Amino acid sequence: MPKIVDHDQRRGEVLEATWRVIRRSGLEGATVREIAREAGFSNGVLAHYFKDKNDILVKAHQLAFDRVYERVSRATSEKSGIELLRTMLYEALPLDEERLIEAVVDVSFLGRALYDADLKSVRLESAASARIWWAAHLTRLREENLLKPDVDIELVAGWILAMIDGVSVQAVLFPELMDAALQQRIADDLVLRICS
Amino acid sequence: MPKIVDHDQRRGEVLEATWRVIRRSGLEGATVREIAREAGFSNGVLAHYFKDKNDILVKAHQLAFDRVYERVSRATSEKSGIELLRTMLYEALPLDEERLIEAVVDVSFLGRALYDADLKSVRLESAASARIWWAAHLTRLREENLLKPDVDIELVAGWILAMIDGVSVQAVLFPELMDAALQQRIADDLVLRICS
Numbered sequence: 001m002p003k004i005v006d007h008d009q010r011r012g013e014v015l016e017a018t019w020r021v022i023r024r025s026g027l028e029g030a031t032v033r034e035i036a037r038e039a040g041f042s043n044g045v046l047a048h049y050f051k052d053k054n055d056i057l058v059k060a061h062q063l064a065f066d067r068v069y070e071r072v073s074r075a076t077s078e079k080s081g082i083e084l085l086r087t088m089l090y091e092a093l094p095l096d097e098e099r100l101i102e103a104v105v106d107v108s109f110l111g112r113a114l115y116d117a118d119l120k121s122v123r124l125e126s127a128a129s130a131r132i133w134w135a136a137h138l139t140r141l142r143e144e145n146l147l148k149p150d151v152d153i154e155l156v157a158g159w160i161l162a163m164i165d166g167v168s169v170q171a172v173l174f175p176e177l178m179d180a181a182l183q184q185r186i187a188d189d190l191v192l193r194i195c196s
Numbered sequence: 197m198p199k200i201v202d203h204d205q206r207r208g209e210v211l212e213a214t215w216r217v218i219r220r221s222g223l224e225g226a227t228v229r230e231i232a233r234e235a236g237f238s239n240g241v242l243a244h245y246f247k248d249k250n251d252i253l254v255k256a257h258q259l260a261f262d263r264v265y266e267r268v269s270r271a272t273s274e275k276s277g278i279e280l281l282r283t284m285l286y287e288a289l290p291l292d293e294e295r296l297i298e299a300v301v302d303v304s305f306l307g308r309a310l311y312d313a314d315l316k317s318v319r320l321e322s323a324a325s326a327r328i329w330w331a332a333h334l335t336r337l338r339e340e341n342l343l344k345p346d347v348d349i350e351l352v353a354g355w356i357l358a359m360i361d362g363v364s365v366q367a368v369l370f371p372e373l374m375d376a377a378l379q380q381r382i383a384d385d386l387v388l389r390i391c392s
Contacts, residue, residue: 025311026310026311107307107310108307110303110306110307110369111303111304111307111308112307114222114300114303114368114369115221115222115224115225120369120370123370124369124373127366127370128373131373150388155378155381155382155385156385158374158378158382159359159363159382159385159386161362161366162359162363162366162374162382163355163362164362165361165365165366166357166358166359166360166361166365167358167362169306169361169362169365170323170357170358170361172310173306173310173316174316174319174320174323176320177320177323177324177327178358182351185351186354186355189351189355193389193390
């Protein structure tokens with residue numbers, strides 16, 4: 001009788017192994033062979049799930065991205081108003097080891113996307129949908145009269161995301177300069193500047 | 197009679213050639229041979245100026261960084277107050293092709309620095325000195341009573357730099373989402389949020 005394989009679970013295991021390899025050895029070290037070894041599968045099994053290395057990277061990126069926004073949604077389900085906005089920012093920033101790995105995946109991805117049209121369009125799509133997501137949440141705050149009247153929602157959604165990207169890059173590269181305490185203070189200050 | 201060589205000029209030419217190669221082919225394409233060809237020198241001449249590829253990258257980064265801050269100083273020498281802050285931000289953002297190339301050099305550098313301790317420490321040093329530079333300018337604005345009383349200078353210097361990094365990454369990767377007009381509006385909004 002053939003072994004029953006949970007493909008979704010296996011795909012998830014492979015992606016998590018990919019993250020660990022990227023974290024340890026960088027994108028250049030994230031070969032199909034190394035990822036297979038880390039996940040405990042053969043190269044052949046891996047080929048079942050992913051077309052090539054770019055396919056693995058794209059899916060690792062999408063997993064990281066989905067996790068951030070799932071976590072934000074979960075963490076904020078019982079919050080509202082300004083407290084909600086603050087929590088959303090905290091969850092999107094690389095404040096702990098889990099979130100730092102997501103940021104490492106992202107910064108690795110960014111560097112490579114610069115010269116790879118496919119990766120670039122994947123990252124563009126993520127950024128565009130994140131911006132819509134933030135704009136929708138800011139609109140809710142506006143409806144509750146919690147935003148300063150001069151806040152332009154589209155504009156502020158754009159700069160919140162630029163801020164998240166910039167803080168993430170710095171936290172990944174020089175945690176001594178962008179530690180968790182500073183990240184939180186930046187998020188708090190941002191809330192203060194746009195909320196009434 | 198030996199030809200008189202202006203070494204500083206030649207070094208500058210090599211660095212500019214390096215930028216063009218990075219812009220065109222990415223860091224992976226920026227081999228010593230390709231840079232020598234672009235600059236019109238032999239590999240041997242190039243070896244005279246740079247130890248290895250990392251040395252070229254570090255110097256190309258430092259040139260980009262120095263240019264940004266020289267340009268900011270020049271553009272702002274006859275300005276003061278809030279107008280000065282706005283101009284400083286404009287000059288630090290990749291609003292035109294020249295500044296976009298600097299940002300491409302920087303984003304390429306960031307991706308590689310993730311797994312190279314030497315490059316990382318160079319980038320850390322640049323970020324730390326940029327933060328001091330911004331803090332000094334904010335202090336001047338405070339002395340002129342132009343900052344909102346609740347602005348914490350160290351904190352805001354930190355987030356201005358994170359914002360510049362984030363906007364630069366986005367402008368380089370997806371100019372359709374972070375065009376010059378949005379960059380300027382972000383800078384204007386930032387000024388509005390911290391100046392009284």
